[in-house]
Amino acid sequence: MSLVVASQLEPAINEELARHPSRPKIIAVPEDEPWRAAREADVLVVRPTPVWREARGEEQPDLWPGRLRWVCSASVGIDFYPPWLLDAPIVSCARGTASEEIADYVIAAIYRQAKDLAEAAVTSPTQWRYRALGQVNGSTVGIVGFGAIGRAVARRATALGARVLAVRRSREAALGVIGVELRDHVADVVRDADHIVVAVPATPETRHLFDDALFARAKPGAHLINVARGSVVDQEALVRALDSGRLAFATLDVTEPEPLPEGHVLYTHANVRLTPHISSNYTLARGKLVAKIMGDLTRFAAGQKPSDIVLPERGY
Ligand SMILES: NC(=O)c1ccc[n+]([C@@H]2O[C@H](COP(=O)([O-])OP(=O)(O)OC[C@H]3O[C@@H](n4cnc5c(N)ncnc54)[C@H](OP(=O)(O)O)[C@@H]3O)[C@@H](O)[C@H]2O)c1
Secondary structure (H helix, E strand, O other): OOOEEEEOOOHHHHHHHHOOOOOOEEEOOOOOOHHHHHHOOOEEEEOOOHHHHHHHHOOOOOOOOOOOOEEEEOOOOOOOOOHHHHHOOOEEOOOOOOHHHHHHHHHHHHHHHHOOHHHHOOOOHHHOOOOOOOOOOOOEEEEEOOOHHHHHHHHHHHHOOOEEEEEOOOOOOOOOOOOEEEOOOHHHHHHHOOEEEEOOOOOOOOOOOEOHHHHHHOOOOEEEEEOOOHHHEOHHHHHHHHHOOOEEEEEEOOOOOOOOOOOOHHHHOOOEEEOOOOOOOHHHHHHHHHHHHHHHHHHHHOOOOOOOEOOOOOOO
């Protein structure tokens, strides 16, 4: 019997999923209560719509996880979902589908900080004078969180001649990128980095990981780049670190909340560049997401586990 897949993804992707060789039956998900799909679906493909966030404070519905055998998240972070989502037999995430795009964004931010050609450009002979530029080769890039995004950043940064420091939660697995110095503590990375890249998941452990105490350890003039989640950074502490000059600049693709309310200081701070959670560049990452789900459907239909299973005890 073919799998019943309830999908919150766009119709064009659902049509592609329906063409999977296992010929799954794709059904719609109730927009207001997507968890109700648990009654009739084997697989639920979710994306972080506001209704999931609103359900975070609510009790687990009686019908959950119902018939579901697999919840497939189209995002890497599962922090948008209510904790009871993880009571499904298997929850997988989209790890790796946008990490190359996000790493490109990080490198763009590093070059913008080191070599601001727009700022250096001249429009008349009177402006023709020497101006010092910063460096990328010879700089130190510190990566906090060494998963799919952290490793993609490290591959690029080492190739550009930067020294790369990294920290991760565990130390069990091989590093996977040659030339990276793995440190034991976040502060050991932050202390020596010119560019600090935040690439950890939002978990209770990482909430406000970047606080006054950690910013006080940063190298004066450091550049913070957050492509992970707004909650990892205490935004008030960030503003204090920028105002005191401890940090020279912050490039933020994520904030808490999103969007920030009208008039929030991070919109207009002279030393902040804020982008609206676009570093994953969905237009390009979409194809990789579809390919990943198709591959996982093949595995699942053959009785195997999908890739990148979320571990409830870790929260990612
Ligand atoms: N801006 C965006 O559009 C966007 C897109 C995708 C993802 N994200 C966010 O970025 C996060 C990272 O993505 P990813 O694909 O790189 O995830 P990932 O492959 O799961 O990597 C997460 C990394 O963080 C490390 N980590 C977890 N808790 C830590 C802690 N307390 N201290 C230090 N390191 C810790 C993990 O350590 P181990 O290696 O030991 O497990 C792992 O190396 C996601 O969880 C998501 O929230 C944002």
